[in-house]
Amino acid sequence: MARGEGLSIDTRPASADSTPARRGAVSAFFARKRKTQVALLLLPPAWIVVGYLAALVVLLVSAFWTTDTFTGNVIHVYSWENLRSVYTDHLFRTVTLRTIGVALLVTLIDALVAFPMAFYMSVIARPATRRMLVIAVLTPLWASYLVKAYAWRSLLSPTGALTYVTGGHTPGYGLTATVITLAYLWLPYMVIPVYAGFERLPRALLEASADLGAGAGRTIRSVIVPMVFPAIAAGSIFTFSLTLGDYIAVGIVGGKTQLLANVIYGQLVTANDQPLAAALSTVPLLAIVLYLLAMRRTGALENV
Amino acid sequence: MTTMLRRTSTVVSLLAALSLVAACASSKSGNTSTSKRSVPKIAMATAVGPGEGALNIIVWAGYAEDGSNDKTVDWVHPFEQQTGCKVNAKIGNTSDEMVQLMKTGQYDGVSASGDATLRLVYGGDVAPVNTNLVPNYATVSPFLKNGNWNSVNGQMYGIPHGWGANLLMWDSKKIPTDLDSWGAVFDKSSAYKGKVTAYDSPIYIADAALYLMATQPSLGITDPYSLTPSQLDAAVALLKQQKSNVGEYWSDYTKEVQAFESGTSDVGTTWQVIANLITADKKTTVKTAVPKEGVTGWSDTWMISAHAQHPNCMYKWMNYIISPTVNAQVAEWFGEAPAQTLACQHTVDKSFCDTYHALDSSYAGKIHYWTTPQTQCVNGNGKSDCTDYATWVSKWQEVKG
Numbered sequence: 134m135a136r137g138e139g140l141s142i143d144t145r146p147a148s149a150d151s152t153p154a155r156r157g158a159v160s161a162f163f164a165r166k167r168k169t170q171v172a173l174l175l176l177p178p179a180w181i182v183v184g185y186l187a188a189l190v191v192l193l194v195s196a197f198w199t200t201d202t203f204t205g206n207v208i209h210v211y212s213w214e215n216l217r218s219v220y221t222d223h224l225f226r227t228v229t230l231r232t233i234g235v236a237l238l239v240t241l242i243d244a245l246v247a248f249p250m251a252f253y254m255s256v257i258a259r260p261a262t263r264r265m266l267v268i269a270v271l272t273p274l275w276a277s278y279l280v281k282a283y284a285w286r287s288l289l290s291p292t293g294a295l296t297y298v299t300g301g302h303t304p305g306y307g308l309t310a311t312v313i314t315l316a317y318l319w320l321p322y323m324v325i326p327v328y329a330g331f332e333r334l335p336r337a338l339l340e341a342s343a344d345l346g347a348g349a350g351r352t353i354r355s356v357i358v359p360m361v362f363p364a365i366a367a368g369s370i371f372t373f374s375l376t377l378g379d380y381i382a383v384g385i386v387g388g389k390t391q392l393l394a395n396v397i398y399g400q401l402v403t404a405n406d407q408p409l410a411a412a413l414s415t416v417p418l419l420a421i422v423l424y425l426l427a428m429r430r431t432g433a434l435e436n437v
Numbered sequence: 438m439t440t441m442l443r444r445t446s447t448v449v450s451l452l453a454a455l456s457l458v459a460a461c462a463s464s465k466s467g468n469t470s471t472s473k474r475s476v477p478k479i480a481m482a483t484a485v486g487p488g489e490g491a492l493n494i495i496v497w498a499g500y501a502e503d504g505s506n507d508k509t510v511d512w513v514h515p516f517e518q519q520t521g522c523k524v525n526a527k528i529g530n531t532s533d534e535m536v537q538l539m540k541t542g543q544y545d546g547v548s549a550s551g552d553a554t555l556r557l558v559y560g561g562d563v564a565p566v567n568t569n570l571v572p573n574y575a576t577v578s579p580f581l582k583n584g585n586w587n588s589v590n591g592q593m594y595g596i597p598h599g600w601g602a603n604l605l606m607w608d609s610k611k612i613p614t615d616l617d618s619w620g621a622v623f624d625k626s627s628a629y630k631g632k633v634t635a636y637d638s639p640i641y642i643a644d645a646a647l648y649l650m651a652t653q654p655s656l657g658i659t660d661p662y663s664l665t666p667s668q669l670d671a672a673v674a675l676l677k678q679q680k681s682n683v684g685e686y687w688s689d690y691t692k693e694v695q696a697f698e699s700g701t702s703d704v705g706t707t708w709q710v711i712a713n714l715i716t717a718d719k720k721t722t723v724k725t726a727v728p729k730e731g732v733t734g735w736s737d738t739w740m741i742s743a744h745a746q747h748p749n750c751m752y753k754w755m756n757y758i759i760s761p762t763v764n765a766q767v768a769e770w771f772g773e774a775p776a777q778t779l780a781c782q783h784t785v786d787k788s789f790c791d792t793y794h795a796l797d798s799s800y801a802g803k804i805h806y807w808t809t810p811q812t813q814c815v816n817g818n819g820k821s822d823c824t825d826y827a828t829w830v831s832k833w834q835e836v837k838g
Contacts, residue, residue: 204556204561224831224834228838306685389684389686400830402531403534405537406827
């Protein structure tokens, strides 16, 4: 795929219904309507600027304001105080480190689970089984996030199924439960890119590796992992950034722990301090930008 | 070379964005707040016309029952039939959430507790209430009228609804001996390690302060909402110690119901309505008590939004909800003292009002009602060395760590 196409998974269907004749008619239409053509071309950048960048700028600007601590009304007085406290406060630092730790752990678990799954789906399974497995991976995405999180709450509860099966050895609610739940929730976002990565792995390379005397372990290390790594990196962007922004799962299974997004939510809703919440949300923003820059070095943004 | 160029352009565009931000943000600095607060001038209704056909209200769980929790508990449908106002009730889980929702201007009214009322009044989010337009107001308990939490300069900003206490609840199957002290969730909470629960809100700091008020007089706490920095630190230290025994905090009532029923929590602070819901579900048995150290509590007020789209329906609702029969129904369902004195004749349990001390102004005076902590101490000692709610919020986040 060409450079700069970004994070798209190749799912182009064989153009079945767009017969050459009809395609010709569509192109002719756009060739005639020059203005429509320009308008259509401008739509995506306009959406990015208005819907995305403008919202971010408003957020960043409000980080410089303060609030009336009693009524919670925003006072438009310029101040660096919010950003200063966000990056120096001990509590915020602890929570940020915990959140990034959870995000990395979730990403690692998902990568470790997704790798053999995607390998089996792509290389070993027969075409019919493969289709079934892809559907099986995607189906949980149809169920509501809350349903899945509450399902884990009941699984992990002191009287839940896990207690029954393991004879009482459940992690209970807390950070471990949060990591397990989030890893479960985001797994499809890792499996699909890695599966796509395996699909592009030339099978001949595996045979060549075997012919040259490499065992399974050596082939995985020297052939498969280097070639699939950009796909894992691409999937990790989803798992990492989704975890950074999550506050619902930790509220459901996290017991008494909190993550960065809970603190942001707390400042916004409990303290009614929108400016401080905005200042706090620059932290995950920065973390994601840094992560994206790191992933760019792996080629994840160019090869998938 | 191309990467170099691209990187430079990224930096340039980032700088451009930042300067834009700085330009927008550097508006001239004005004075933040004046020493004496003034109430924004908002017009008061002078007459109640026909209903607008709809009513959007923010309520505490249990205040607007439409029969979906219990078929026999329904006062929303009769109201809709009488007035033609279709009720859309949004449950607020904490006072802070209610304040936040009211600020959207999309609701006609709210059942606000004392830690939200003044924030709404001074924030210009609610309008003064013309009590002449609410006939049932005449027979509301006198000690609830013109309170410092629901009126300003003799002008009522709402209609009193009911009041009650935050109770201690425990699972009586797992804890057979009756509890009578908040120590069960503080000093002696290690006995229930991992099974203690607490209300996930900064206002819960007051519960710790109240316990310290009774057990450590040397701290000199006189009012759980007027805490000097050192007193606040003592309360926070107690809460941090409690945290090691907490299994999870609850912020919405369904979470506590579920936590007790699944055995996740065995002891903690609660509202009577939560105990009622657990009892109704019959999955476990719980008991509640007013501990000997005293209790924090709430006194709720129906307030009308300054931006109400259905003011007539809201006035009709305020009159309806404190009418003797309906106020009795709500009070019995929620487990609180009704504001309406005549409600006591309409309760199913004839001793209900005695149990909840509904007409007993001296008992009502003993509950430490939720109020918003301010720098100017709210106990009225004239000092201004107290900690404000914003400080409480950061301290609460610190407790949770």
